[in-house]
Amino acid sequence: MHRTDAITTEHAAILPIYLVCDLSSSMREDRRVEALRDALTGLRDAVWANPVVSDCARIGVIGFAGRAWLCLPLCDIATVGDLPVLEPDGLTSYAAAFRLLHRTVRSDVEQLAADQYRVLRPLVFFVSDGEPTDRTAEWVAELAILRTAAVRPEIITFAIGEASAATLRQVATARCFVASVGTAVRDAIAEIGAVVIRSVVASSTSGQAAVAGPPPDGFDELDLL
Amino acid sequence: MNPFGIDFGTTNSVLAQWNGVEAEVLSIDTPPGQWQNMGFDRVLPSVLGIGDAGEALFGWNAKRATGGKLNAVKRLFATENTVDINGHVVSVEEAAALLFAHIRSASAGVTVNRSVVTIPANSRGLARYRTKVSAGLAGIEVQALVNEPTAAAMAFSIDATHDQNVLVFDWGGGTLDVTVLETIEGVFIERASKGIPRSGGIDLDEVFANAITAQLPSAPSWSPAEEAQFRLEVERVKILLSDQHETNLQLPSGRYVPVTRELFIKAISGKLHEAIQPIRQCLSDLSIDPRGIDQLVMVGGSSKIPAARQLVSEVLGREPATGADPMTAVAQGAAIASAILLGQLDKDFFVATEHALGTVVHNDGRPSFSVLIPRNHQLPAKATDSYVPAAEGQSSVLVRVIEGDPTKPVEHEDNVVLKEWPIPVEPTRSQADASFTITYEYNVDGILHITVVDQLTGRQMLRDDVSFGVTKDKTALVELAKRVHATMQTGTVNGSGRRVPVPMVDAEAARLVDRARNKVIPFVDDEEAKRLEAICGDLEHASGDGLVECKGALTEALRQYAYLMV
Numbered sequence: 001m002h003r004t005d006a007i008t009t010e011h012a013a014i015l016p017i018y019l020v021c022d023l024s025s026s027m028r029e030d031r032r033v034e035a036l037r038d039a040l041t042g043l044r045d046a047v048w049a050n051p052v053v054s055d056c057a058r059i060g061v062i063g064f065a066g067r068a069w070l071c072l073p074l075c076d077i078a079t080v081g082d083l084p085v086l087e088p089d090g091l092t093s094y095a096a097a098f099r100l101l102h103r104t105v106r107s108d109v110e111q112l113a114a115d116q117y118r119v120l121r122p123l124v125f126f127v128s129d130g131e132p133t134d135r136t137a138e139w140v141a142e143l144a145i146l147r148t149a150a151v152r153p154e155i156i157t158f159a160i161g162e163a164s165a166a167t168l169r170q171v172a173t174a175r176c177f178v179a180s181v182g183t184a185v186r187d188a189i190a191e192i193g194a195v196v197i198r199s200v201v202a203s204s205t206s207g208q209a210a211v212a213g214p215p216p217d218g219f220d221e222l223d224l225l
Numbered sequence: 226m227n228p229f230g231i232d233f234g235t236t237n238s239v240l241a242q243w244n245g246v247e248a249e250v251l252s253i254d255t256p257p258g259q260w261q262n263m264g265f266d267r268v269l270p271s272v273l274g275i276g277d278a279g280e281a282l283f284g285w286n287a288k289r290a291t292g293g294k295l296n297a298v299k300r301l302f303a304t305e306n307t308v309d310i311n312g313h314v315v316s317v318e319e320a321a322a323l324l325f326a327h328i329r330s331a332s333a334g335v336t337v338n339r340s341v342v343t344i345p346a347n348s349r350g351l352a353r354y355r356t357k358v359s360a361g362l363a364g365i366e367v368q369a370l371v372n373e374p375t376a377a378a379m380a381f382s383i384d385a386t387h388d389q390n391v392l393v394f395d396w397g398g399g400t401l402d403v404t405v406l407e408t409i410e411g412v413f414i415e416r417a418s419k420g421i422p423r424s425g426g427i428d429l430d431e432v433f434a435n436a437i438t439a440q441l442p443s444a445p446s447w448s449p450a451e452e453a454q455f456r457l458e459v460e461r462v463k464i465l466l467s468d469q470h471e472t473n474l475q476l477p478s479g480r481y482v483p484v485t486r487e488l489f490i491k492a493i494s495g496k497l498h499e500a501i502q503p504i505r506q507c508l509s510d511l512s513i514d515p516r517g518i519d520q521l522v523m524v525g526g527s528s529k530i531p532a533a534r535q536l537v538s539e540v541l542g543r544e545p546a547t548g549a550d551p552m553t554a555v556a557q558g559a560a561i562a563s564a565i566l567l568g569q570l571d572k573d574f575f576v577a578t579e580h581a582l583g584t585v586v587h588n589d590g591r592p593s594f595s596v597l598i599p600r601n602h603q604l605p606a607k608a609t610d611s612y613v614p615a616a617e618g619q620s621s622v623l624v625r626v627i628e629g630d631p632t633k634p635v636e637h638e639d640n641v642v643l644k645e646w647p648i649p650v651e652p653t654r655s656q657a658d659a660s661f662t663i664t665y666e667y668n669v670d671g672i673l674h675i676t677v678v679d680q681l682t683g684r685q686m687l688r689d690d691v692s693f694g695v696t697k698d699k700t701a702l703v704e705l706a707k708r709v710h711a712t713m714q715t716g717t718v719n720g721s722g723r724r725v726p727v728p729m730v731d732a733e734a735a736r737l738v739d740r741a742r743n744k745v746i747p748f749v750d751d752e753e754a755k756r757l758e759a760i761c762g763d764l765e766h767a768s769g770d771g772l773v774e775c776k777g778a779l780t781e782a783l784r785q786y787a788y789l790m791v
Contacts, residue, residue, distance in 0.1 A: 024763045025766035025767035025775065026765075027766075065771065066771070066774045088766075089767060089770065089774075090763065090767060091763050132756065136752055162759070180711075
């Protein structure tokens with residue numbers, strides 16, 4: 001009788017990261033959406049330059065306006081040659097964003113687990129330049145579903161432009177940053193890009209979802225308690 | 226710390242400081258050449274402007290701008306929540322706070338951290354509250370809100386040692402207030418006060434401008450900038466006619482037309498006679514005739530008009546007091562009040578209510594005014610009364626704070642419900658057992674605090690103050706303060722209050738946005754207002770399918786407010 005040594009495999013850990021971007025019409029103003037595209041390119045290049053991140057993190061992009069759509073399915077962003085075209089138009093439906101985010105997180109986590117990854121708690125960067133145009137009860141209900149789901153992501157929010165601090169504080173679970181008075185929205189978006197890169201690197205190297213460091217330049221942080 | 230007094234006027238604001246000997250007026254702006262030597266060298270026009278690049282303009286810089294400016298913000302205190310200045314939507318509190326912030330450090334080497342601030346005698350709760358909040362947002366702690374006539378009388382009568390009745394005729398740029406004060410050993414007690422909220426220099430300018438244009442050979446067709454230039458010239462000529470009988474007015478075309486004092490007096494005669502009414506009302510309220518008035522004090526820019534001085538003197542059979550400049554006396558009086566409150570000047574000084582405060586009760590099914598703090602009551606004041614639910618088995622009572630005249634029906638325009646709270650009560654208790662007390666505390670700073678206590682258990686059912694507008698969300702006040710601070714640091718108005726008008730190609734979309742912003746958003750609750758404004762913001766930038774989506778959403782949202790469109 002042959003005896004085989006039991007072989008145990010340490011499953012690789014993977015951190016799903018989602019960038020949820022407001023792509024309502026108001027993002028056309030002051031070339032905000034161009035700043036967002038630049039930030040996304042910067043993120044891709046930073047990940048490419050840091051192979052550890054490529055190994056440990058998967059990044060997806062969800063856009064929302066009057067509806068929500070998957071701009072970039074969860075992937076190793078370093079390998080993406082042509083980034084998705086972010087084209088803004090329409091309303092600002094937080095409800096649609098939370099609904100799609102919930103579905104996407106659930107199916108991605110299931111798939112990663114099926115692929116034998118040890119899935120870390122997903123990290124969501126939620127960026128909005130305006131107040132929701134759907135009724136409060138509607139988006140709050142969708143947010144509640146997202147936040148009580150079996151796989152609950154950590155949510156970091158960024159309020160820029162006309163978005164109110166109070167609303168984005170309601171959405172956040174980890175940290176909430178509000179663009180300071182006098183910060184141009186484009187500059188604020190560039191700073192968001194920088195903090196996302198920092199957090200992705202920190203989370204990938206530490207093996208757990210982390211938003212490192214102080215608020216980005218031009219932002220104030222709100223206490224969530 | 227030096228005692229400061231601020232006259233936050235409708236058209237002009239003044240800062241004065243008690244220097245240990247007298248109340249000196251500090252220079253806070255520099256008028257242009259042709260306005261020098263006209264009494265304007267120590268006042269700041271209460272005008273806030275926002276330039277095309279967002280730069281904040283104050284005083285003369287704003288007043289001389291052809292557009293993008295806000296005159297008379299104080300007039301909006303009682304009625305409006307927001308104002309649009311050159312495409313920037315700012316709250317009334319923020320606009321006033323910016324002016325206060327400018328005054329705070331406009332005098333070289335001076336920073337005002339605490340001050341007595343004056344308010345019109347007929348100001349009701351909302352206007353009082355907003356004055357205090359606006360000064361606070363600018364970093365000025367309000368020691369006390371003092372009625373303008375009281376401050377004026379203090380400037381003129383500070384050395385009065387004998388008892389007397391002083392009638393203060395305060396006719397400024399925006400309001401007229403007549404107050405009769407009783408001076409007893411240096412203590413001022415307001416015995417009667419009547420006013421006309423919208424009567425002042427601005428209104429005189431309006432009728433005078435109409436009289437001048439009526440004399441022109443043809444009706445003028447001026448651009449908004451030319452119209453503004455003309456209005457400024459009308460104001461300048463009006464002031465000149467206080468000292469001379471005739472002068473020339475420059476039209477926007479550059480041509481000069483002669484104008485006379487006679488034309489001016491004829492134009493304002495209706496306003497002059499209207500201005501006499503509050504004097505008669507005050508005398509009637511006190512059941513005294515003009516001989517009961519020992520001293521007449523006339524303050525405010527419009528009080529410098531010779532015809533006004535003559536008419537008021539004739540009615541009262543007395544010449545106006547001299548010894549202070551009518552343009553700056555109110556601020557000087559406020560500085561004196563500040564010195565007294567800080568213990569740097571040994572005089573007694575009290576402030577009193579000029580409206581009764583109470584709650585609405587239903588004794589016989591009809592609403593009536595139950596007084597807690599009567600009119601002319603010295604502040605600070607505290608009063609408690611007990612009440613029972615109107616009927617057996619009630620599950621809640623509505624506690625309403627009402628301010629005004631208890632002799633008039635509750636629904637009379639002189640009576641204003643400042644705030645109301647539904648308070649749950651135990652329906653199984655008898656009426657007597659469900660009794661509760663209402664306590665009002667009205668402080669010198671002009672803010673009313675209310676406490677409701679269950680008499681049976683001693684449980685506090687309500688503790689609140691009468692607060693309005695932005696105070697529904699105190700975090701909004703913090704954000705406002707930050708914006709004011711940032712504007713003063715950078716010189717540029719910015720932040721979340723900013724809304725730059727977007728030229729819209731689609732006429733239907735433009736019409737929808739216009740209807741939403743003018744007919745609905747100002748009247749709905751904050752949450753709905755934010756949602757509608759968000760839809761407007763998206764619609765302004767939408768195109769293609771997004772435009773159709775946004776138009777549909779706004780049309781649908783506005784449909785439920787059809788009753789506001791009529």
